[in-house]
Amino acid sequence: MRKTIWSMCGMCTVRCPIRVEVEDNKVKWIEGNPHLLNRALCGKGAAGPALVADGERPRQPLIRSGPRGSGRWDEVSWDTAYDYIAEKLHAICKEHGPESVMMSFRGGPFGDMIKAFIHGLGSPNFTNHDSTCGRNVHHASLSLYGLGRTDLIYDIKNSKHLVLFGRNILASLRVAEVNQVLDMLDNGGRLTYVDVRPTLTGVKASRFFRVRPGTDYALALATIHELIKAEAYDKEFIERFTSGFDQLVEFIKPYDSKWAAKECGIKQNHIMEFVQELAEDRPKVIFHPGWMLSRYSDSFYASRALHVLNILMGNLEVEGGQIIPKGPGDFGYKGLQSLDAQIPKPTQKRGDGVGWKHLHFDKGPGLFHLFYETMVTKDPYPIKGVICYRHDPLTCFPDPEAQKKALDNTDLLVSIDAHYSEFGWYSDVILPECTYLERDSMIAAQKGPKPRLIVRRKAVDPVFDTKPVWEILKNLADRLNFGQYFPYNTIEELWEWQLKNTDFSIEDFAEKGFIPLGDKPFLIERDKLASKIKTESGKIELVSKKLSDANLPSLKPYESPQAPPEGQFRLIFGRSPLHSHSHTINNPILHEMMPENTLWINKRIAAKLGVSEGEYVDVSSKDYGGPIKARISEQLHPEAVYMVHGFGREIPLQTRSFNAGLSDQKLMSGLLDKMDPAGGGLCLCECFVTVKRSTKNPKRRVEL
Amino acid sequence: MNKYIIRLNTKRCIGCHACEIHCKTNKELPPGPILCEIRHEPLRMVKGFPKTITHFKSCHHCEDPLCIPVCPTESMKKRDDGIVYIDEEKCIGCMSCADICPWDSPQFNPETKKAVKCDYCMDRLDNGLKPACVTLCTAHALQLFTLQAV
Numbered sequence: 001m002r003k004t005i006w007s008m009c010g011m012c013t014v015r016c017p018i019r020v021e022v023e024d025n026k027v028k029w030i031e032g033n034p035h036l037l038n039r040a041l042c043g044k045g046a047a048g049p050a051l052v053a054d055g056e057r058p059r060q061p062l063i064r065s066g067p068r069g070s071g072r073w074d075e076v077s078w079d080t081a082y083d084y085i086a087e088k089l090h091a092i093c094k095e096h097g098p099e100s101v102m103m104s105f106r107g108g109p110f111g112d113m114i115k116a117f118i119h120g121l122g123s124p125n126f127t128n129h130d131s132t133c134g135r136n137v138h139h140a141s142l143s144l145y146g147l148g149r150t151d152l153i154y155d156i157k158n159s160k161h162l163v164l165f166g167r168n169i170l171a172s173l174r175v176a177e178v179n180q181v182l183d184m185l186d187n188g189g190r191l192t193y194v195d196v197r198p199t200l201t202g203v204k205a206s207r208f209f210r211v212r213p214g215t216d217y218a219l220a221l222a223t224i225h226e227l228i229k230a231e232a233y234d235k236e237f238i239e240r241f242t243s244g245f246d247q248l249v250e251f252i253k254p255y256d257s258k259w260a261a262k263e264c265g266i267k268q269n270h271i272m273e274f275v276q277e278l279a280e281d282r283p284k285v286i287f288h289p290g291w292m293l294s295r296y297s298d299s300f301y302a303s304r305a306l307h308v309l310n311i312l313m314g315n316l317e318v319e320g321g322q323i324i325p326k327g328p329g330d331f332g333y334k335g336l337q338s339l340d341a342q343i344p345k346p347t348q349k350r351g352d353g354v355g356w357k358h359l360h361f362d363k364g365p366g367l368f369h370l371f372y373e374t375m376v377t378k379d380p381y382p383i384k385g386v387i388c389y390r391h392d393p394l395t396c397f398p399d400p401e402a403q404k405k406a407l408d409n410t411d412l413l414v415s416i417d418a419h420y421s422e423f424g425w426y427s428d429v430i431l432p433e434c435t436y437l438e439r440d441s442m443i444a445a446q447k448g449p450k451p452r453l454i455v456r457r458k459a460v461d462p463v464f465d466t467k468p469v470w471e472i473l474k475n476l477a478d479r480l481n482f483g484q485y486f487p488y489n490t491i492e493e494l495w496e497w498q499l500k501n502t503d504f505s506i507e508d509f510a511e512k513g514f515i516p517l518g519d520k521p522f523l524i525e526r527d528k529l530a531s532k533i534k535t536e537s538g539k540i541e542l543v544s545k546k547l548s549d550a551n552l553p554s555l556k557p558y559e560s561p562q563a564p565p566e567g568q569f570r571l572i573f574g575r576s577p578l579h580s581h582s583h584t585i586n587n588p589i590l591h592e593m594m595p596e597n598t599l600w601i602n603k604r605i606a607a608k609l610g611v612s613e614g615e616y617v618d619v620s621s622k623d624y625g626g627p628i629k630a631r632i633s634e635q636l637h638p639e640a641v642y643m644v645h646g647f648g649r650e651i652p653l654q655t656r657s658f659n660a661g662l663s664d665q666k667l668m669s670g671l672l673d674k675m676d677p678a679g680g681g682l683c684l685c686e687c688f689v690t691v692k693r694s695t696k697n698p699k700r701r702v703e704l
Numbered sequence: 705m706n707k708y709i710i711r712l713n714t715k716r717c718i719g720c721h722a723c724e725i726h727c728k729t730n731k732e733l734p735p736g737p738i739l740c741e742i743r744h745e746p747l748r749m750v751k752g753f754p755k756t757i758t759h760f761k762s763c764h765h766c767e768d769p770l771c772i773p774v775c776p777t778e779s780m781k782k783r784d785d786g787i788v789y790i791d792e793e794k795c796i797g798c799m800s801c802a803d804i805c806p807w808d809s810p811q812f813n814p815e816t817k818k819a820v821k822c823d824y825c826m827d828r829l830d831n832g833l834k835p836a837c838v839t840l841c842t843a844h845a846l847q848l849f850t851l852q853a854v
Contacts, residue, residue, distance in 0.1 A: 029730065031840055042842045043722035046729045170718040175842055182716050182843055198747040198754030200719045208753050577720035577842075589725055592735040635749045 002028060006513025008456040010436025011044040011051070012580035013108055014174045017513055018045065020437065020459040027052065027437060027459055032175055035512045040175050043578050043593065050589040051435050052463060056654050057419055058432035059464035068413075069404070069426045071652060078467065078475070085429055086479035088412040089121070092384040098122030099348040101385035101412075102371055104129070104393065109444035109454065113486075114389055116339035117473045120482040124346040125383075128365040129396045135367065136679030137290045140303040142362060143544040143554065144311070146534030151324065153448065154286045156180040158320035161190040161281040165216045165306060166295075167288045170201040172575040190277060194219060196572060197600060197636040207274055211264040213570045213640045213685065214296045214561030220305035221558060222260030222271055223278070225252045227312050232279035234314025241530060242311060244543035244554070251555040263560060265637075282313045284320030297686055300679025301556045311540055317524045317532075324524065324532055325447035331518030334501045336445055336453070343485050349380050360550040361680050369397055369672055369682060372406040385412040389469060390433070392421030395582040395646065398668030398684055401623060416472060419583050420651045432466040439468035440491045443498050443506075449521035452514045453504065455495070470494060552678045568688040569605075569641040571621075573664040582646035586657040596661035598631040600642035601691065606632045609693050616694035619662060621687065622669035627694045628662040641691060706767065706786030708824055709849045710838060712742075712760035716845035719744055719758050723837035723846060730825065730836035737811035739763070739822045740837050760846065762837070763788060763809040763822035771801035771810060780810075789823035792816070824848075 005020040009030075017033035018041065027049045031039040051057075061081035066072030076084075092100050102125035103118040105111050118126045130138065138149035145152070156162055157180040170178055185191060185204060193205035196213045211219060227233050228249060238245050257275070261268035278285055287309040293299045315321025328335045349356045352370035355363040375383045386407065392415075394400040404426060407413060415424030416431045424430045433439065441456035458468075474486045488494035495506045508515050524532060535541050543554040564570050578594045579585060599617055601609070611617055616627040619641070628643070636642060648663025667689055674683045719742060727733075727740050740762035747754040765788045772780045772788070779794035780801055790801075790810070795818040801810040802819065810821040825835035833839065838846045 038844065039839050040842050040844060041722065041726070041840050043720055043725040046722055046725035046840065049729055049732075171720070173718070173720065173842070178718060178843055182718075186715070198749065200747075200756075202754040203747065203756060204718075205753065210752075577718070577722075588735050589728060592738075593721055593725065634747070635754065 005457050005459040006033070006509060007459060008436070008441070008454060009041070009045045009048065010456070011048055011584060013106065015108060016041065016045060016175050017454065019513060022459050025460050033513050036514070037175055037179075040179065042173060042175055044580055044584055044590065045175075047584070047587050047589040048435075048437055051418075051587055052437050052460065054586070054588055056586055056656070057435075057464075058417070058424070058430050059466065060432065061465075062430040062432075064428045068408070068428070071425065073430075078465070081429055081431060082475050082479055085412070085414055085476060088428075089385055089480060092411055093122070096382050096384050097348070099124060099346065099351060100382055101125065101387070102127060102351060102383055103387040103389065104368055104391045105365075105389050106391040109446060110441050110456075112338050112340050112444070113442055113470060113473055116343055116485055117477060118387075119340060119343045119346055120477055120485040121480060122346050124348050125351045125371070126365060127352065127368040127371065129368065129391055129393070130365060131367045131369050131675070131680055132294045132396050132398075132682050132684060133292050134290070136293045136300040136676060136681035137303045138362065139360070139679045140289065140300055140307055143304065143360075143547055144307050144535075144540050144542070146536070147324070147532075148362065149289075150447075152322045153325050154288065155320050155323050155449075156286060157183050158284065159184055159189060159286045160284040160320060161192065161277060161286070163192045163194075163285065163287045163309075164201065165194045165220065165288070165290065165302065166196075167291055168195070168199050168201045168574060169288070170204065171199060171577045172291065173577055190281065192274060192277075196640050197633060197642055207270070207277075209264065209266050209270070210635055210637065211266060212561070213572060213637055214298075215264040216296075217298045217302040217305060218255070218260045218263040218558055219266070219271070220302055220309060221252060221255040222257045223275060224248070224305060224308055224312065225255045226257050226272065226275040227278060227309070228252060229256075230275060230279060232275065232282070233312035234283060237314035237316070238312070240526075241316075241533065241540050242542055243537060243539040244541060248308070248542045248555060255558065263558075278313070283315045283318045285313045285315060286310070286321060287313070294681035295683065295685040296561065297674075297676060297683045298556065298559065299681060299683070300676045303679070304554070308542065311542070317526075317529055319523065323449055325451070326449065326518065326521075327447045327451050328445055328517045331451065333517045334503075336443060336498045336502065337500050339485060351381065351383055358680075360546045360552065360678070367675070367680050368393065369675065372403060372672060375406040375409045378409075382409070384410050385414075386410055387414045387416065388421075388423055389416045390418075392417070392423045392582060394422035394426060395649075395663075395665060398665050398671035398682060398687075399623075400666055402670075402672045416469060418466070419586070420654055421582070422649065422651065425651050431472055432464070433469055433472070434462040434466040438462040438466065440470070441468070442470060442491075442494055445517075450519060451517045453509075453517065454514050455506070455509055457509075547678060556678075564639055564688045568690050570639050570685060571664060571667055571687045571689045572640045572642045572685055573645040574642065576644045579644065579646055582649060585646050585649055585660070586654040588656065591656040591660075594644075595656070597628065597644040597647040599628045599662070599691070600631050600633045600636050602636045602638040602640075603632050603634050605638050606630060609691065611693050616696040618692050618694040618696075619667065620690050621667040624663075624666040624669065626662050627696045641689065705851065705853065706765055707851055708765075708785065708787070708829070709851060710760065710762060710824070710835065711847045711849055712758065713845045713847060714758050716843045717742065717758040717760075718843050718845070719756070720842050722840065722842045723760070726836045726840040727822070731820065733813060733820065734815045736814050737820050739809075739811065739820065761807070764807060765824070770804045770806075774800045774804045776800060783826070787824050787826050787829075788821070789826060790819055790821055792818055795819050
């Protein structure tokens with residue numbers, strides 16, 4: 001007899017709601033939640049059962065027996081692993097204080113427990129991967145609205161014009177969002193796409209700007225210039241809700257379309273036509289402010305300029321524009337009890353300097369990469385313990401060799417993950433989590449036009465001796481004497497505790513897989529909109545006080561990106577719809593679909609290098625290099641080469657992904673220190689590589 | 705006459721290949737056989753826009769299938785609604801069907817050592833459901849049509 005399990009996908013960090021059919025403890029069918037996704041699910045989501053069946057993942061706790069990274073492990077029991085970690089953490093806390101322990105989390109709705117664990121231990125050092133992802137976008141948003149990146153969502157379906165600067169929305173995909181974009185296009189909406197290479201998102205675009213790498217900011221500035229010149233912006237909105245417009249007008253003067261056309265390598269009349277379209281389509285125009293925008297040294301300002309364009313459109317709380325997501329409270333519902341909220345906030349300075357040395361950054365998760373510096377300098381205190389939950393910093397951050405040098409100053413590295421990660425492989429202990437289909441999660445509240453409560457439910461029993469994180473952290477907390485902050489023994493008890501103030505019980509998820517908290521979306525009236533702007537001044541600050549206080553410009557003059565030196569190319573990376581960064585590369589089915597990455601090379605450049613499609617090229621930077629197959633692209637910008645992130649893994653137990661393709665982050669020598677001082681994001685596209693035809697291409701074969 | 709046809713709305717297809725994996729997962733196939741495919745040419749620039757055309761390919765369920773007469777065990781069969789399918793019990797994995805098929809529709813399943821092919825998920829159709837690829841398509845680009853004689 002088949003039973004239905006409502007759950008959440010875990011193949012990437014979008015966490016689409018899913019419905020799973022199970023028979024005899026086997027997954028027989030997975031589909032997108034029919035109430036929310038009309039059953040649609042992406043290819044990664046479809047490969048979930050292959051992950052469960054795959055034996056090439058940690059199957060029981062492992063404690064390192066050789067040097068770090070040697071791959072020699074002792075298979076131990078859970079109790080032994082818990083005791084080992086607790087003993088080490090006790091010793092670190094005793095000698096250096098609990099602040100010497102940091103914990104990183106890959107992000108997502110179930111972070112409450114992770115924060116609770118590190119705060120319960122007495123350390124302020126909760127962090128995440130975001131300085132290689134959306135931090136610039138987040139800080140740009142904060143500097144204007146006082147609202148973070150996730151405090152604004154986009155009503156793409158009802159918009160007339162979606163503008164994407166490098167946001168490859170149909171490949172780095174979220175199922176619901178993809179369908180919103182396609183519905184918008186079906187309804188006759190326009191899509192403007194800006195990128196250094198043609199993509200499948202570009203295929204659907206009504207306007208495509210193939211720009212020179214690193215010039216997004218120039219195009220955004222010129223668009224601002226021409227919109228203001230043509231007076232094609234929402235004057236009433238600017239007057240009422242913003243400050244600093246006069247300074248913007250003064251600043252923007254030199255950046256006209258003629259200048260930008262030259263800088264970006266596009267046609268001036270195309271920019272002017274684009275501006276004309278914006279004038280027609282506003283306010284139902286959305287400038288996507290970027291997703292993964294830890295790219296160039298001016299990405300923060302590029303994102304800020306895209307936000308400014310939204311503001312000029314006057315699209316805030318407008319149908320087809322930007323929407324402020326609503327929470328349970330907006331619909332009169334009580335929220336969940338939070339584990340983290342019951343714990344006194346540790347008062348020590350953060351180890352990454354955020355909140356005292358760097359005052360303009362969001363204190364929440366701080367900036368992971370700055371801890372590396374602290375590990376070396378021991379200022380303000382040493383970092384001795386690093387716990388990463390579902391996060392692989394050695395793949396996520398640039399220059400893993402530099403990271404390992406810093407990590408060598410620590411006494412304990414713990415990886416809690418369903419996969420072997422490069423970090424896990426270098427760690428002292430691997431605690432294997434069960435896969436998302438084998439575990440329950442705590443309940444989370446999801447804000448949106450229609451907020452809801454969501455939960456992940458175990459579909460099948462774990463195949464191996466793996467455990468869910470709620471159990472792992474509870475066991476560690478008990479051993480470290482703060483088990484009182486984890487007031488449960490079973491997941492049912494945790495759910496009950498979380499729901500205590502609400503009128504709901506876990507059974508209420510049974511009907512649709514989620515609990516809707518408000519069915520009728522509403523827009524905040526203009527008269528009440530001012531109260532939603534959370535800057536100190538209560539205005540949208542085109543010139544930000546926070547940035548000025550930190551001696552940083554809000555309107556930064558444009559600097560042209562450096563052209564690559566002779567024989568070198570700017571390394572651009574991105575995603576494929578078939579892989580979620582590094583953690584799906586070894587999935588048997590996804591590996592079959594895309595076993596390795598390739599290096600995209602401009603057609604003209606490839607001819608010059610004497611390379612044809614499918615031949616090997618050698619790519620190298622200062623400290624790393626290797627062969628990779630070439631893919632010839634007609635319209636990739638000649639200054640750039642491109643590859644999909646996540647490949648080039650070196651974990652021997654992952655036989656499929658072992659040394660398959662090439663790693664972009666290992667090519668990024670020296671980039672660990674290259675942070676955007678205003679946005680906090682790393683500048684991962686500020687990397688030049690040498691490309692040559694490889695000697696690996698066989699010329700003749702003399703073997704008998 | 706064939707009763708069913710699967711059509712790809714290329715305006716919505718995003719080339720994510722999810723249909724191929726949904727098919728494999730539903731049929732519990734190991735790496736190797738791929739029963740339906742999205743094919744597209746590399747992106748080319750046409751008047752300043754990247755362009756490609758995506759095609760969906762699965763078994764054509766031929767009116768007069770070549771694979772049926774060559775099957776030595778009579779395990780390849782055609783239903784009244786036109787669906788060509790393999791009776792797995794009888795199949796010996798000789799792959800004569802694959803040799804004769806111009807489109808490589810039957811494929812070898814290394815786990816069962818038998819042939820496997822697209823059968824429009826006939827178990828699902830018979831239960832009033834749609835094939836896995838159509839039901840689960842990321843972009844709702846695949847559609848199942850029931851043909852009627854006119």
